Amino acid sequence: MTILRRWTLQLVRRDGRRVRSLSLSRARLLLSVAGTIIGLAGLGFLGGFLTASRAESRRVLELEAEVATLEGERERTNRLAGRLNELEEDFGLLQDAVTSGRPAESPPVNVVLGGGVEIRSRTSAEAATPAWPLTQRGFITRHFGSRPADSREGHTGLDIAVSTGSYVRAIQAGRVEAAGEDPIYGKFLRIAHADGLTSLYGHNAWLFAAAGDAVERLEVIALTGNTGRSSAPHLHLELARNGVLLDPLSLVADHSGRDSTGAPAERQPE
Structure with a gap:
């Protein structure tokens, strides 16, 4: 013989004029409690997910700003590298012009190119x-x-x-x-x-x-x-x-x- 346990929940207005009774079985009560727990857990998960999404969005924006900064630095570096290559080419042309065609027995000259003076005693x-x-x-x-x-x-x-x-x-x-x-x-x-x-x-x-x-x-x-x-x-x-x-x-x-x-x-x- 199975005995079904039931609970009655009475809701009374503050002025006492109206009373509402709710009859709840044990199974229904358990389901309500479980549903409430699951709902609260879902709300917590959703809140955590939204918080993590906002943090991830901020991180993405920070990374995009860093990428833009690095791109600017790379462009400046490329310009400097191009200028350095031009200077190296100019120096190479000068070096070739200085060294090309000069015999090994060429007499030494005590000068500083581009404004130097040969120093020697003279009358x-x-x-x-x-x-x-x-x-x-x-x-x-x-x-x-x-x-x-x-x-x-x-x-x-x-x-x-x-x-x-x-x-x-x-x-x-x-x-x-x-x-x-x-x-x-x-x-x-x-x-x-x-x-x-x-x-x-x-x-x-x-x-x-x-x-x-x-x-x-x-x-x-x-x-x-x-x-x-x-x-x-x-x-x-x-x-x-x-x-x-x-x-x-x-x-x-x-x-x-x-x-x-x-x-x-x-x-x-x-």
Whole structure:
């Protein structure tokens, strides 16, 4: 014999005028309690899930901000790397220009490129006399005033054949009047000296001085090359006083064509 236990739940209004009775069986009560527990657990899980979602959303936003910052840093790094590559290429060109074509027995020159001065004891007479413009042995291929058979104009200066990358020196102290590139002279420098004298150095591969720079006697100002209207590497030296062209061999100290070691430079027939 099964005895069913039932509970009666009475709900009474505060004023006592109305009473409601609810009859509950044991099974129904248990189901209600279980449902309440499950509902509360579901609400707790949902609340935790919503809290975790909000935290995850904030973390995603923080990560996106970090990614944007890193992208900006990467772009700046790429720009810096590109600039570094350009500087390395420029340095490589300068290094190649300095080292290419120079014989192993080339005499040492005590200079600092781009503004240095060769330091050596010399008399005041030496300092006032225009010096030979090269440290390398060269060949005089064209003299001042020489004229090819197909030309009516005489040569305006002195052409000295020498390997590319040889040191070009200022023949005398002065200030650079012009520096740049010309269709005829190629990369050139023109220096104004005392007493209205000017010197021009043409067909260079590299220039170490710019317009307005002060230079000293025997300071390295360029490297020889084959730029402009030129058929082979050489230096074109052109001198003028007050606008009148002069024969460089009549003024330079080593007018015999001696190089820095004292050996005479060889000459080729015109």
